[in-house]
Amino acid sequence: MVDMKDPHIPVVGVVTDIRIDTPDVKTFRVVTPDGKKAFEHKPGQCAMLSIPGVGEAMFSITSSPTNTEFMEFSIKKCGCVTEWLHSMEVGQQITIRGPYGNAFPVDTAFVGKDMLFIAGGIGLAPLRSVINYCRHYRDRYGKIDIVYGSRSMEDLVDYKEIIEEWSNDAGVNVHLTIDREQPEWTGHVGFVPNYVKELGFTTDKIAILCGPPIMIKFTLAGLQEIGFDKTQVYTTMELRMKCGVGKCGRCNIGAKYVCKDGPVFRCDEVDELPDEY
Amino acid sequence: MQEITRDVLVNKASELMSAGTVDRVLGWMRGEFDYDITPAVFSTEEELKNNFVWNDFCGANFSKYLIRETQKSENKVLVFLKPCDTYSFNQLLTEHRFDREKVYAVGIPCNGMVDMTEIKKANEAIKAIEESGDSIVVKTLYDGDVTLDRADVLLERCKNCKSKKHVAYDELIGDDGEIIESARFDEVAKLEKMTADERYAFWQNELSRCIRCNACRDICPACTCEKCVFDNPNSGVENKAPADSFEEKMFHIIRAFHVAGRCTDCGECSRVCPQGIPLHLLNRKFISDINEFYGEYQAGSEVGNRAPIVNYTTEDLEPGEAVGRGGIDA
């Protein structure tokens, strides 16, 4: 029995790079002590990071599975674990276990489709792995549109990557927006749900939503207004997860366990769940 | 039988409800059996008529429910208070925990409540329980009827009842009683006379059963913090389970300390403990120490009293003098 691997026991990870994205978001690069990726994952899956003595917390893996060298996590400072993570230096060891949850159906339902990614704030983190996966296998998917908004310019996560890489890809359109005017900002100003409606997308796309609940609510309504069906819209709820292995009894919405049946849900599936999110 | 029957209380409640004095009633609701009575809010006379009970198992102290209940509406709520409940009622008022104007308190006399755990210790599979004078007749499913002396199966707090006198009410049903010179500190004194080793062994045995269900805290009318230190993940002591025997002790010492001077000795903590730990002894130790060190004090006897632990005199005894007193082994 004791030679079996237990899902609660993590492995050691080393933080090899820390990038400051915004005033409260940092992106951490993690590998095992011998320099490898800790485990393979699929786009949309999560991993449990922990600092012994502080606690464990679940994070979306922001790097794409196609990255064979390391994993990345974009983490916003909002609790004890994240606070600790933000205070660490390169070379610090942490523990990591996973991957947890289902993934976006990038190899099935999404194939051959035009993709519309809509994110707000730190909500870009779970989508980044999908976006980069789609960019890696560019020929499998149609046009890619990315609508991304944040409070201010400084709060746009992965701004450098968006401008330098995503915007330059053929067939990838990036639409950025910030909530309030800023002197040095020349792009769009306004909230994401309105911007999506203004942009007026064709309805033959798959839409993937991630952001604050209020943004999701209004964007979903907006998408439906312009003709999207709920079966075309996906979202992720990894915020609710705790143990990751479907046992601790916290993350369920009705009979669905977010850590096993989710975190990725199609919006029509969400409708069938009781109103508890 | 209780002097006051259920019907008297139901009629009183219906009367106050139809007169518009109150629009709901905090009372005891009938359960599946004779003894599993739940505190409930009754808002119609119909509900009262069907489900209200008043019998030997109405131990629940409603004072704490008033905090939540008075926040729900601008209208008055009727609450039935047994004498011991009125002390908690006053203590909560002293601490400004609810609005007195939103409560209509009816004092009811009490002959002591029966401890179901005590009955079940010797009798399992109980069909019905009937009161007959000073006796309780337990009708069992397989072993016939068993007659018990009512005085033997009272809740501990009722065996050592400290007061039959109501210290707060808007209206009183029946006659008021007197404050009783009870033997409630005898058990504390007995423990004090033991050697330190014996006391340690006693508490080690009792507290080791704790499962940290928090029932003692959650039922306690003195534990009304919006957020308890033991629930706060940032407190460093948010221990959900007794992972070590130290944590059981810490929880119970700190809990008793936090209510010291405010505990009215209502005994609810011991009544609800699923593991039968005599938690009231910890509270009574503090009460008896306070009485001895700083003068007689009964929390809740009057609204507005200043609790001894938030008070001082320049002549107080030194902590070094506090130990080893009154029969404690020297």
Next chain:
Amino acid sequence: MRKISLDKLDLLFSEIAKSAKLYLPVDTDNGAKYDVWEDGKKLSDALNTVRSAKDFFFPQTENLMDFKMSGKNIEIIDTRSECEDFVVFGVRACDVKSFEILDRVFLADPVDTFYKNRREHGVIISMACNKPAETCFCKTFGIDASEPCGDIATWKTDDALFLDAKTEKGEKLLSALEKITEAAKDADAEPQKALIKERLARLPLAELETSAFGNGKTNELFNAPEWKDLSESCLGCGTCTFVCPTCQCYDIKDFNTGNGVKRFRCWDSCMYSEFTRMAHGNNRLSQLERFRQRFMHKLVYYPTNNDGLFSCVGCGRCINKCPINMNIVKVMKKLGGKKNG
């Protein structure tokens, strides 16, 4: 089937205890509890133990692993060790059923090795309930207290104990006991079974039934107005969850000992206000939501995910222990439509 006369129970226990640690219910001042058998310990006559038998496989706290930290480095120390064999005697039918319910959680992929370790090393000797109590409603969940499962089932009559092996593990143990037990015919235990069956049928809660609950009833029951009244007086303590043989929610916490970190698991309760508190907020803010979660989990969510199996075994502990006497029976009666009314 084997049998042994009651006056030789001590012999039976000492024989079992030769090969494995033996636990059995013994009486204490505060009701029956499982204890290690040693010479002189008497089997309790109580219907059931105050705490459930789940502790044997899912203890209230257990250490999962240790960490040693030095500078920026972390060492993970796997503290697991192979569990010693043990035997639990006198487990009632309801508690035996609870193991099946826990199995489906802990042994589901990914397997919880801490649980599995103990589960594999434990032998369960069940015992039929001669005197089921008024708070028993195991029948509601398809459990027959006259035919308990487990590795070995036993029946106690006025003068003898009948033993019947139900699994391979049980057969192995029972055959090791052959020299102190005598052969018996299945029919010999029949009168006792019949007596129990007849008693079970006459229990006050015998008619309680589950048709209003189970797979697919989520949306129907979730917004039922009855939850408000039912949860009104709930204190939000964890008594019901901790005495419940099937409640298995847990928390994982770290404890800094000053010379390392211990990561341990402990029982948690969905009734606690902080239960679902995460960095982003709390999913279930009101006691109504938390109360509903507990009963919906037992009566709807669990069966939905587990082929209709309910995660209540009708042991009645919550009826006995709830500080305010609210319990699953009252919930079922209130929500269960006319049939249970």
Next chain:
Amino acid sequence: MQMNEYKPLIVAFCCNWCSYAGADLAGNNRLSYPADVKIIRVPCSCRVNPMFILRAFQKGADGVIICGCHPGDCHYTSGNYYTRRRMALLFSMLEFLGIERERTRVEWVSAAEGAKFAETMNDFAETVAALGENKRLEDLRCKK
């Protein structure tokens, strides 16, 4: 004290305005007291929550002493009076639970009483040493 002798770990909560300065004075005057006395500075003796004391025992302390201003001399007028009541009740409770009463103490030490500070610590350390290791309020997980 001999080298191989058991040395108790003492936690001393010292008021910033008096005993902490008293400890300083003891140091300046080269008065010796056991090195195993760990001083924790608090703004006032009444800052010491009963939980602090229990947690000190949990993490391995064998004795806990609280030092504050003499009654009447509190920097905040009345803090030490509250300390006096709280600790009287707490110590009595610890004794009630069978925990050796000599393991806890309150002393009033002013900023000028460097000698008293050293003396108090020596005496307390000796008393605790005589009791031996703290077993009754220990947390087994914190033992090496």
